[in-house]
Amino acid sequence: MSLRANRHRWFGAVAFLALVVTMLFLVAPIFAILTNTSPRTLIDSLGEPANREALLLSLKTTTLAIIIIVAIGTPAAYFLAMRSFRGRSAILTAIELPLVMPPTVAGIALLAAFGPAGLFGPVIEGLGVELVFQTAGVVMALVFVASPFYLRQAIAAFAAIDPGLIDTSRTLGSGPLRTFLRVAIPMAKPSLASGVALAWGRALGEFGATLLFAGSLVAVTQTAPLAIFARFSDPNGFNQAIALSVVLIIVSAALLMAVKLSGGDRALEGRGL
Amino acid sequence: MTEPSGLRISVHVSRRDFELEVDLELQPGGRLALVGPSGAGKTTILRTVAGLVRPESGVIDLAGQTVFDSERRIDVPPEDRRCGYVPQDYSLFPNMSVLDNVGFGMRKVKAAERRRRSVDLLGQLGIGGLSAVRPSDLSGGERQRVALARALATEPALFLLDEPLSALDSASREQAIPVIEHALAISRVPALIVTHSRQEAERLADSTVIIDRGKVSETRDHDDGRRWNRKPGSVSIHRVVRKLRD
Numbered sequence: 277m278s279l280r281a282n283r284h285r286w287f288g289a290v291a292f293l294a295l296v297v298t299m300l301f302l303v304a305p306i307f308a309i310l311t312n313t314s315p316r317t318l319i320d321s322l323g324e325p326a327n328r329e330a331l332l333l334s335l336k337t338t339t340l341a342i343i344i345i346v347a348i349g350t351p352a353a354y355f356l357a358m359r360s361f362r363g364r365s366a367i368l369t370a371i372e373l374p375l376v377m378p379p380t381v382a383g384i385a386l387l388a389a390f391g392p393a394g395l396f397g398p399v400i401e402g403l404g405v406e407l408v409f410q411t412a413g414v415v416m417a418l419v420f421v422a423s424p425f426y427l428r429q430a431i432a433a434f435a436a437i438d439p440g441l442i443d444t445s446r447t448l449g450s451g452p453l454r455t456f457l458r459v460a461i462p463m464a465k466p467s468l469a470s471g472v473a474l475a476w477g478r479a480l481g482e483f484g485a486t487l488l489f490a491g492s493l494v495a496v497t498q499t500a501p502l503a504i505f506a507r508f509s510d511p512n513g514f515n516q517a518i519a520l521s522v523v524l525i526i527v528s529a530a531l532l533m534a535v536k537l538s539g540g541d542r543a544l545e546g547r548g549l
Numbered sequence: 550m551t552e553p554s555g556l557r558i559s560v561h562v563s564r565r566d567f568e569l570e571v572d573l574e575l576q577p578g579g580r581l582a583l584v585g586p587s588g589a590g591k592t593t594i595l596r597t598v599a600g601l602v603r604p605e606s607g608v609i610d611l612a613g614q615t616v617f618d619s620e621r622r623i624d625v626p627p628e629d630r631r632c633g634y635v636p637q638d639y640s641l642f643p644n645m646s647v648l649d650n651v652g653f654g655m656r657k658v659k660a661a662e663r664r665r666r667s668v669d670l671l672g673q674l675g676i677g678g679l680s681a682v683r684p685s686d687l688s689g690g691e692r693q694r695v696a697l698a699r700a701l702a703t704e705p706a707l708f709l710l711d712e713p714l715s716a717l718d719s720a721s722r723e724q725a726i727p728v729i730e731h732a733l734a735i736s737r738v739p740a741l742i743v744t745h746s747r748q749e750a751e752r753l754a755d756s757t758v759i760i761d762r763g764k765v766s767e768t769r770d771h772d773d774g775r776r777w778n779r780k781p782g783s784v785s786i787h788r789v790v791r792k793l794r795d
Contacts, residue, residue, distance in 0.1 A: 443601050444640040446627035448654035448703055458653070462644045 306525055313518045321519030329495040330503030331523060337411060337499060338479040341418035345426050345475055350468070353427050354456055357434030358442070368431070375424045382421055383488025390416065391489075413490035414497050422479040429471030433464035473535040480528050500524050555579075556707055556739055560607030560617070562590075562597055569593055573758070580733065580740045582750030585760035591743040592637070595709045598741065599634045600627035612706035633705030633736065637712040639696035641684035647671065647695050648680040654703035670698040673735065674728060690721040690728075697732040708733060708740035714749055726752055 321327055356367065374382055389395050390407050400407060407413040437460060445455040461468070483501040490497040492506060504520045507513035556575040562568070569590040575581050583591040596602040598609060600616065603624065609617040611632075616625040641650050651667040652658075658666070671677045674694040684692060693713065700708065713729055714722045730753070733740050744750050750757040751771050759767040 438640065440636050440638060440640040441642060443596075443599075443627070444634065444636060445642075445653070446601070447599050447630070447632055447634040448699065449628045449656050450653075451626065451628050459642060463642075 309518060309521050309525065313515065313522055317515050318519045318522060321516045322523065324516065326494050326498075327503060327507075327516060327520055330498050330500045330520065331527075333411070333414070333495065333498065334480060334500040334524070335527070337414045337418055338476060340415050341422060341479050342426075342472060342476050344415070344419050345423045346468075346472060349423055349427050350430060350461070351456070353430030354434050354460060357431045357437075371427050372424050374421055375428075379421060379482070379484025380488060382485035383417065386413075386417055386420060386485060386489040408489065409491045409493060409497060411490075411496055414486050414499060417485040417489045418479040418482055421482050421485050422475040425478050426468075426471040426475040429467050429474065430464065433467030433471075434460060436467075437463045469535050469538060473532045476531050476535065477528055480524065480531070555610075555612070556598070556741070557608070557610040558594070558598060560597055560604035560609060562593055562602060562604045564593070571597075575739045575741065578737060578739060579756070580742065580754040582742045582744055582754035582757045583760060584744055584747055584750045584757055586745060589760040591760060592711055595634065595711050595741055595743055598630075598707070599632045599709055600625065600630045601634075631703065631706040632709050633700030633703055633707065633738075634709040635693075635696045635700050635711065635713060637715060639692045639716070641687075641692055641695055641699075643684050645683075646680065647676070647682050647684070647687070650684065650695055651698045651702050654699060667698070667702060670701055671695075674698050674732065688721070689717045690725055693717065693725055694728055697729065701732055701736055705736065705738060707738055708736055708742075710740060710742045710753075712743055712745070713753075714744065714746075722749075729753060 322331075356364065356371075377385070387394060387408070390400055391397055392401065392408060405412070407416055441459055441463070442455055445459045446452075450458060481501055482499070483505065486497065486499060487502060492498045492502045498506065500520055501524070504517045504524070507517040507520065510516075555577050557573075559572040561570050567588075567590065571590075571594055573581070583594060585591055593602055597604055598611070604617065604619065606619040607617065608615065608619070611630060614625075615621070615623050616630050617623060642653065645653065648664065648667050648671070651670055652663040655663045655666065668677065668680060671680060671694075674697060676691055676694045676698075679687065679691060679695070684695065687695065693716070710729070714725055717725055726749075733753075740754070742750070742753050744753070747757065747759070755771055757767075757769045757771065759769075
């Protein structure tokens with residue numbers, strides 16, 4: 277066997293070993309949680325009204341947040357991907373800032389902007405809208421922390437579309453809106469679906485910004501992650517915390533897989549090599 | 550103003566690396582080939598007529614309508630110019646079937662009628678059996694026919710063909726030339742055809758403008774081979790200038 281072929285075989289083995297280590301590290305804690313609770317405890321915990329409320333609130337607020345992110349973020353990402361203008365880099369950096377911002381800082385920032393004494397507080401109060409300690413505040417916090425995950429994917433997806441297809445659509449009689457809807461979105465769909473999955477996952481797990489901006493009121497702002505922390509803080513609530521965690525893991529995994537499959541995520545297919 | 554279905558273009562386009570001034574007229578049914586090396590500005594002329602490149606100044610009249618006039622601030626968007634633009638790589642929509650590609654430009658046409666006309670056009674261009682196929686499964690020649698059918702489906706006032714044969718091998722080119730001629734005959738509208746081959750220009754067009762380093766070095770009417778022929782009803786080229794800044 278040649279030296280070159282030997283080297284290829286070794287690299288394949290090392291890459292596979294790296295994958296095994298990665299999987300063990302990522303899957304071990306999830307496996308531990310799943311095996312740490314019995315089905316009976318799981319059912320009992322879900323029978324608790326506060327736990328059910330928390331899960332339902334998480335589903336409701338994250339769904340709303342994702343709808344807002346997709347509805348506003350998709351055209352915004354398209355604009356950023358297709359246009360070249362002064363200040364574009366600054367806007368891209370600002371959009372990505374919440375990705376690296378500690379969640380607690382995000383909560384403080386939201387309070388500083390939209391809290392009663394915040395920058396836009398009087399305007400929001402004037403409109404008769406209440407955000408702090410309200411479900412609407414939870415949605416706002418989720419949109420703030422999760423939107424960069426979707427926007428990054430969407431911008432990259434739109435930027436990767438062959439400009440010739442956009443031009444051709446225009447010469448075939450389609451205006452900018454029809455071109456966006458009929459050409460750009462279908463072309464970007466797999467990446468947009470990945471973006472939705474990532475943003476949804478981030479929103480489901482959101483904790484710090486929600487706690488600081490909206491608080492942890494049962495049935496109003498206490499989402500599943502906040503409920504898990506509340507049960508964990510209770511000396512007798514560890515089992516309930518684990519049961520809630522299991523449900524959150526299952527829901528997150530199901531959402532992630534469903535969104536990716538519906539969008540035809542190419543990463544799920546592999547290259548078949 | 551030019552006659553209905555003709556083209557008159559007199560524009561100045563300024564880009565980072567070159568400036569282009571073009572002044573030409575194409576009468577109804579005329580076919581003009583723009584021949585020259587890469588970077589001469591041939592494609593820019595097509596894209597300017599299609600509305601994809603905005604000139605700094607000038608006028609473009611197409612089919613009796615002014616589609617661009619810098620002084621009168623007229624700039625008709627590409628979707629309203631009725632140009633059957635076939636780009637060099639054909640730009641077929643990869644997420645659509647051949648049938649949907651052809652039907653894409655038939656706006657405000659009912660689905661059944663759109664389907665009937667698309668099938669009819671595909672049949673006329675000899676690819677009637679490929680309706681359900683995706684562009685990724687087509688050969689170069691088949692892609693070209695789909696792109697031609699798609700442009701024809703919009704009932705354009707002008708055909709713009711950018712290097713229509715460059716993506717094909719030599720055998721496919723021979724087969725493609727009669728298809729292009731047939732497509733142009735069906736449309737009965739004038740055509741601007743960009744190519745880098747004089748032979749292809751002579752086979753596809755009535756007249757040729759040869760651009761060398763941004764300047765017109767020669768024009769030829771293919772009917773009688775005379776140079777600088779400006780007889781009524783044929784192409785009238787006044788000036789095509791490209792200045793490299795550096």
